[in-house]
Amino acid sequence: MTTGVNAHPRFAGQQHRLRLRLGRWAGRGLLVLVGLVVLGAIWEAYKSWGPADGVSVFGARVLPRTSDEAMPHLSTIWHAFGAQEVGGAITLGPTKTVLDSVVSAAWHTLRWAGLGFAIGVTVGFLLALLMDRLAVFERALLPYVVLSQTVPLIALAPLVSKWGQGWSVGPFTWERSTSVSIIAAYLAFFPVAVGMTRGLKSPSAVHAEYFRCCAAGWWKTLIRLKLPSSVPFLIPALRLAAAAAVVGSIVAEISIGLEGGIGRLILEYSQQATGDPSRVYAAVIGAAVLGLLAAAIVTAVDFALWRYHRGTGAR
Amino acid sequence: MSQETTTSEAPPPAVELSGVHKTFALRRGSVVALEGIDLMIGRGEFVSLIGPSGCGKSTLLRVIGDLLPPTGGEVLVNGKSARRARLDQDYGFAFQQAGLLDWRTVQANVELPLELHGVDRGKRQRRADELLQLVGLSDFAKQRPPQLSGGMQQRVAIARALAESPALLLMDEPFGALDEMTREHMQTELVRIAGETGAAVVFVTHSIPEAVFLSNRVVVMSPRPGRITEIVPVDLGERTDDTREAPQFYAAITQVREALRGRAVDATDDVVAGIERAQGAL
Secondary structure (H helix, E strand, O other), X not given: OHHHHHHHHHHHHHHHHHXXXXXXXXXXXXXXXXXXXXXXXXXXXXXXXXXXXXXXXXXXXXXXXXXXXXXXXXXXXXXXXXXXXXXXXXXXOOOOEHHHHHHHHHHHXXXXXXXXXXXXXXXXXXXXXXXXXXXXXXXXXXHHHHHXXXXXXXXXXXXXXXXXXXXXXXXXXXXXXXXXXXXXXXXXXXXXXXHHHHHHOOOOHHHHHHHHHOOOOHHHHHHHHHHHXXXXXHHHHHHHHHHHHHHHXXXXXXXXXXXXXXXXXXXXXXXOOXXXXXXHHHHHHHHHHHHHHHHXXXXXHHXXXXXXXXXXXXX | OOOHHHHHOOOOOOEEEEEEEEEEXXXXXXXEEEEEEEEEEOOOOEEEEEOOOOOOHHHHHHHHXXXXXXOEEEEEEOOEEHHHHHHOOOEEEEOOOOOOOOOOOHHHHHHHHHHHOOOOHHHHXXXXXHHHHHOOOXXXXXXXXXXXXXXXXXXXXXXXXXXXXXXXXXXXXXXXXXXXXXXXXXXXXXXXXXXXXXXXXXXXXXXXXHHHHHOXXXXXXXXXXXXXXXXXXXXXXXXXXXXXXXXXXXXXXXXXXXXXXXXXXXXXXXXXXXXXXXXXXX
C-alpha cells in the first residue's frame, strides 16, 4: 500500500511544521514579556530621573510629572492589588481586596464584551455575505456601515439603553448589561463587515473562472473558495473587533452608569484617587489584561485556521 | 436544433464554431475581439490556437468554455450549447496559472470538481488515485500545492481538469510559466495523456514549436480583429523526443511561422476579404 509508505514521512512533516509554529509562538510570547520588562524599566527610570514637573512643550505637558500621585512606583501598584477594598467602592464585603474587585469586574466586562463580540461578528459576517451576494446591497449598505462608526458612542449609549428598557421576548429580557453588549457589538461588527467584504472578493480571477467552469453555484463557491480565501482578512478583522468590543463595553458601562464592570471600577477608583492613585493603575492594568485576553482568544482561532493562511510552506 | 440528426447517429464533433463574433464594449466605443470564426474540432483531435497577443485566442477559448458569451454566431460543444456543455461538465479547463487551492492537499484539489458535483467519497478517492498516477504524482497526494514545483502544480491542474473524464480539454497557455526543459517534458506527457484519455484538446499557446509538437492542426490567428488566417495541418506521426529533431517538425514550424507573418497566399486572400467587408460596412 502506498499509504503505508507515505504515512510516516507525512506525519513527521506535519509534526515538524507544528513544532516550528509552536516555537515561533513561544518566541513571540517571550518578546511580549521582554517588552513588558522594558516598559516597566522605562517607567521607573523616568520616575527616578525625569523632571519633577514633567516635560512641557509650549505650555502643554507632553510627559507626566514624576510625583507619586501621577506615577506611582510599580511596586506600589503591585501592592495596591493586595490592599483591602474600602467600603463603598463596590459592595463586596470587607474581606475583599482590590485584586478581587478588579478580577470580578474584569470578568463581568469580559462576559458583556464577549456577547457583544459574538453579536457583532455575526452581524458583520451576515452583512458581508449580503453585500457579496447582491452588488446592490454593497452600494446601498457600505456607506452606512462606514457612517455608523462616526456616531459618537457616548451619545449612542444612553439612547440604546433607553430603547431597550423593559423590552422582553419570551425568556429573554433586556437587562442593562444587554445595552452594553449591543454597544460593544456596534463597534465590533464594523471591522468584520469591512474585512469579510474584502476577503470574499479576494479569490483570484483564475479561481473564480475555475469554479465557473465547474458550474459551481454561489453557495458551493462560497463554502469551498470564498470563505477559505477570506481567512487572512478575517483574522485581523476579528482582532480589531475583539479590541473594539472590550473598549465599547468599558465606555458603554461608564456612559450608561452600569455597575460591576471594569469601566465603572476605573471611574470609582479615579474619584477616590486623591488618596491612592495606584488603584486606578491597578484597574487600568485589569482592563489591559482583559484586552490581551480577548486578543489571545482570537490568536487561538488564528492558530486553528493556519491551513488557510496565504503561502503555507515555502513557495 | 439542426444537430439532432448527427447526435443520434455519429457522436457530434467536440467543438463546432460557426460565424462566432465577439465584441467587447469599452468605456468609449467597442473593440472587436473575434470576427467570423468558423472552426470544427473532431473528437480526440488536438488543435492549437496560436497568434500574437491580442489576436483573441484566449477569448476564443473562453467563448468555447462559456466563460464569455459570444456576441454573434453559434458555439456547439459536444453537439450542445456551450452553456449546457459547461453545466454538464463536458470539458475540463486548465489555465496558465495552475490555480490550485493552497489549503487543500494535492489529492483534495484533484477531487474538488467531483466534490462540487456530489460524487461520493470512495469514488472520488479512487478517481483521484487514477489521475495522480496518470500525471505521475501519486507520491505527492498528501502534499499541499505550495510545496510543489511549477511543473508539478500544472500537472495537478491537468489531473483536476481530467477528473470528470471530459471529451474536451481547454488549455490556456498551461506551460507558459515553465522553464524550457520542464515544458518539453510536460508536452510529451500531455500528448500521452490526451492519447490515453481520448479527449480532444484546444490548446492556446505563444510558442510555435509547442503548437507544432502537440497538434494535429495549428490554427493561426491574427489580431484586430481576431480572425483565423490559416489552419496548418501537422502530420508527424507518433510524438517522441526524436520528433523534435525531425525535418518534418522544422518544416511544419516554418509553415506556421510564415502563416503568422502573413506571407501565405490564403492569408492574403483573407485580408483582402476583410478589407472589402470593412469597406462595405462604411
